[in-house]
Structure formats: C-alpha cells, structure tokens
Amino acid sequence: MKSLIYLAGLLFFIGCTPKPAPVNNWEQERLNRIKIDFCLSEAQVKEYIRKYIPDVTDEQMRQWEKDKALEYMMIDGKKCYFRNAGPNLFRIDSAAYCVKVAKEGVFLSGSEQVNKIHLPEVIEAVKQSGNDTVMPKHMRVTYTITVDANAVPEGKTIRCWLPYPRTDQRRQRQVKFIRASEPKYTFSPASCQHSTLYMEKKAVRNEPTVFSESFEYTSYAEWHRLKPEDIIPYDTTSTLYKKYTAERETHIRFSPRIRELVAKLTEGESNPLLKARRIFTWINRYFPWASAREYSTIENIPEYVLDNRHGDCGQVSLLFITLCRCSGIPAHFQSGFMMHPGAWNLHDWVEIYFEGIGWVPVDQSFGIPTFAQDADERMFFLGGIDSWRMIVNSDYSMPLVPEKKFPRSETVDFQRGEVEWEGGNLYFNKWNYDMKIDYLN
Incomplete structure (x- = not known):
C-alpha cells in the first residue's frame, strides 16, 4: 500500500507577502497536477480537430474516446481533455493520421x-574502424532555469537542482565545467543515478530567480x-x-x-x-x-x-x-x-x-x-x-543529492531540473527552462 507523502500547497499572491499554505497529502497534489494536464474542454478539442475534419461529429468523438485515441478524465464531474488530446488523435488513430497526411503530407522531424x-x-565508421564508439560531437552548453517572480516570498531561499552530464559513461567524455550563476554549488557524486549541479539563491521581490550553468562535453555514437x-x-x-x-x-x-x-x-x-x-x-x-x-x-x-x-x-x-x-x-x-x-x-x-x-x-x-x-x-x-x-x-526515481525535502515535480525522470523552497516544491508551472548549445565540431 502506497504511503502518504506530504507536500506544501500552492502559494497565491494577492499583493502582500503570503505565509506558507497548509500541507496537503500526495493524492491532492497528484490531482492538482492532473488538472494542469487535463485542462481542455470538448469545444476546444473540437476546434483543433476541425482543422482536418471540419464536420467532426459527437459520435466520432465518443468512438475516439472509447478507442483511447482521445484522452480525457472526469474531474469534479466534468469531462476534461488532455492538453495535447487534439494533436495526439492524429498520431494515435490510423484513420485520423491518414486524413492529416493527405492534407499536409509526411515530413521527417x-x-x-x-x-x-x-x-x-x-555504421560505416564502425565497420571501417572496428570500434563500436565513433563520430564524437563536442558541445558547449548553457542550461538555465528561471523561477517566476514572486513564486516564493522575498528573502526566502530557493533550492535548485540542474541536470549535468554524467562523467562515468563510455559514450560521454571530456566533461568540463565552465561556470555557474552562483558562487557556491555542489555536484552530485558519480555514484548517484541522477547527475546534478545544486545551487541556492534568495528570492527578490518582483524579480525572477535565475539559475544557470555552462559546461562542455563530447558525445559519441x-x-x-x-x-x-x-x-x-x-x-x-x-x-x-x-x-x-x-x-x-x-x-x-x-x-x-x-x-x-x-x-x-x-x-x-x-x-x-x-x-x-x-x-x-x-x-x-x-x-x-x-x-x-x-x-x-x-x-x-x-x-x-x-x-x-x-x-x-x-x-x-x-x-x-x-x-x-x-x-x-x-x-x-x-x-x-x-x-x-x-x-x-x-x-x-x-x-x-x-x-x-x-x-x-x-x-x-x-x-x-x-x-x-x-x-x-x-x-x-x-x-x-x-x-x-x-x-x-542511469536509472529512474532515485534520490537527489543533496536530498530533496519535498516530492519532486518529476518523480520518475530527472531532466528539466527540480526547484523547491521551505514552503514546498515548485511545480513546472512556476518556472521554465532553456538550453543554449554551441556545436564545436
């Protein structure tokens, strides 16, 4: 039986410095996250579908729902569709896919x-060299997380874990740290399954809080x-x-x-x-x-x-x-x-x-x-x-270093990063991420 995990509630700002919201259990937090994902009405989904099927009917909608090609959930007695339900329909349902292809053609991503x-x-390089790792690509990367202004009260410390390239991989070599936005930072040990660079910074009123890192590394096929x-x-x-x-x-x-x-x-x-x-x-x-x-x-x-x-x-x-x-x-x-x-x-x-x-x-x-x-x-x-x-x-759902005090935004994978403060986790809707890549060869 799954144990309860507790998470601080979301903070709302109404022109004054708020106090931490009361603690909710994990199931309530999970429902909050589901509501963010399942945020479209049937009218909104139909509007997208009509780009390709102008005369879409209610009967078609019900059949796609039955076939799991249109993803929705009943939330508080209301039918709520997944935020990408429309585009996904034309990926999942073969007939809908053919309609879209007939209109737009097929393109490689x-x-x-x-x-x-x-x-x-x-393939040719492996055959010619006899080595199974070939064609190195050297990259310089700047990765940035920007926390929304006033996501936490002024003066409170924001804790941030950024993704960092692993140093224990045969396909990933010459990892070189260049700089971080904060003077103090911590790298996770190589033994950790999630590779991170950790920093802290105090929030400033009405200003976004920015964390960034720069590094180089070489990746092999x-x-x-x-x-x-x-x-x-x-x-x-x-x-x-x-x-x-x-x-x-x-x-x-x-x-x-x-x-x-x-x-x-x-x-x-x-x-x-x-x-x-x-x-x-x-x-x-x-x-x-x-x-x-x-x-x-x-x-x-x-x-x-x-x-x-x-x-x-x-x-x-x-x-x-x-x-x-x-x-x-x-x-x-x-x-x-x-x-x-x-x-x-x-x-x-x-x-x-x-x-x-x-x-x-x-x-x-x-x-x-x-x-x-x-x-x-x-x-x-x-x-x-x-x-x-x-x-x-190198694995999923493993501990972060230093330990995170509140449940992660992404409890399985670790890619975008993680952010929290003493009042709780900061979910993905409270911050954004960006990556700048320079290809050096």
Whole structure:
C-alpha cells in the first residue's frame, strides 16, 4: 500500500507577502497536477480537430474516446481533455493520421533529418574502424532555469537542482565545467543515478530567480553489429543479472498481464537478441509516439501504455525494459537530452545487456526509422545510438543529492531540473527552462 507523502500547497499572491499554505497529502497534489494536464474542454478539442475534419461529429468523438485515441478524465464531474488530446488523435488513430497526411503530407522531424544522414555515417565508421564508439560531437552548453517572480516570498531561499552530464559513461567524455550563476554549488557524486549541479539563491521581490550553468562535453555514437550466434548464455547467478532482471517499484512490475504478453511475444525463442528484437519491433508497430501527461500522475507507466495504445519516449522505454526483464534480458533506464542540431529535447532510452558483449543502447521511441535503407539502418536503434545525446540519468526515481525535502515535480525522470523552497516544491508551472548549445565540431 502506497504511503502518504506530504507536500506544501500552492502559494497565491494577492499583493502582500503570503505565509506558507497548509500541507496537503500526495493524492491532492497528484490531482492538482492532473488538472494542469487535463485542462481542455470538448469545444476546444473540437476546434483543433476541425482543422482536418471540419464536420467532426459527437459520435466520432465518443468512438475516439472509447478507442483511447482521445484522452480525457472526469474531474469534479466534468469531462476534461488532455492538453495535447487534439494533436495526439492524429498520431494515435490510423484513420485520423491518414486524413492529416493527405492534407499536409509526411515530413521527417528535425532529429530524423539529422539522423537520415548521420546513421549511415555511424555504421560505416564502425565497420571501417572496428570500434563500436565513433563520430564524437563536442558541445558547449548553457542550461538555465528561471523561477517566476514572486513564486516564493522575498528573502526566502530557493533550492535548485540542474541536470549535468554524467562523467562515468563510455559514450560521454571530456566533461568540463565552465561556470555557474552562483558562487557556491555542489555536484552530485558519480555514484548517484541522477547527475546534478545544486545551487541556492534568495528570492527578490518582483524579480525572477535565475539559475544557470555552462559546461562542455563530447558525445559519441555507438553501434554494435549484433548477431544471434554471438550471444552466449547468461550467468544467471551473477549480481548484475539478478539486479537487472528483477522487478522494481513502481513501474517495472511483472503483472499477470505482462507475463502473459512476454510469453506470447517470445514463444519458441531462447536467444536473447532475437527475443529483444521481437519486443522492440512489436512496441514500434503498435505503440506510436504521442505527447505524454506527467509521469508523476501515472500509477504504472507500462500498464498505462498498454491501456492507451501510445507512449512517449520514457513510457515506451519503461515498457521495453519491463518486457525485457520479465523475459530474462537485463535492462535499465537511461535518459537526459537528445541534442540534435535544431531539435534538442528531453529524451529517454534504454541499455540492455548481452553476455560476452556488455551493455548496448536501445532507443525504443526512435524505433525503426521510416527513412531506413537497409537492415542495418532499420535495426540501428536496437544496439545503437546516435552521437547527439547528453546522458544525465542511469536509472529512474532515485534520490537527489543533496536530498530533496519535498516530492519532486518529476518523480520518475530527472531532466528539466527540480526547484523547491521551505514552503514546498515548485511545480513546472512556476518556472521554465532553456538550453543554449554551441556545436564545436
């Protein structure tokens, strides 16, 4: 049974310095977050849909809702739609997708445009060099969090955790700190699964509070020419195998539904690589990318993906990890940012372990590229990853250093950062983040 976690309530400012709001329990805070995500009326969603389907009917709306293509919740007796319900409809429902394509055509995303050129270069570089990490990209980054003016009372200390590139990764090297906005700062130890730079600053009345950091690092692409015959049996007695094939709170759970699905997907197959390929291609085929509600509001993310027939990068990654672990393939979460020129964003992916080869990357949400020209490119992201990454996390839902006093805004992943003060956590609607990237080669 989930224990109660307490969080300070939201502060409202009415021209005077407020006192901290009373403490609410976690379920109330979770509901507050859901209300932020589910904020559209049916009229607003229809307005978007009419861009592509001018004569949309109530009957169509009800069918899309039944099919989980239009995401909504009943809140306080009122039907409230997810903030991206309209755009997601045209990603999830195949008929709606075809309508949109007929009107606008098919275009590669910014990262796909980069990778269409980049992936063949990575594959060729690996084949020519014999190394599985190639094509380094050196970047200088300035990351900034700006807390809203008067989000906390004047003179109160704001605590801030910024994402910082990991220093313990084979694909991420030459990490160099340049500067921070505050004279005092703390780096998390390399042993921490979330890599952070921590700072504090006192709020000034009517002024935003800004935290920033600058650093450089080099990111490498990685690609393995994986063959079933090269995969040897696991040492199932090893600590690594036991740890990374186990269940984990709260999202990696081997429910009867998961066990039945794994048995069906891997029936008759014992080779770990071929099992992983079946899982990878199945998720790629049946679970399109769609904008996601906040992870902290979801009880079990893999089950949510199965129920709703879609997921964003972290959600399908956790489904892939769960199915792999349940099938006896060691897997763990990895995340940070995709740093493609002109297309940087938060991003999550996976690493899986093959005996005799080691850990290899898997990007489930990048999946099988539509632009792939051959088998190597089609399966690139099962055993490969592009150069354009910043690795911040090696797991999910792990402690921050120094310890956070209130529940995190993002209880699963850590990318945008975290902010709090003595009165409670500052949720994402109280601050914003930005990244400036200089590509040095």
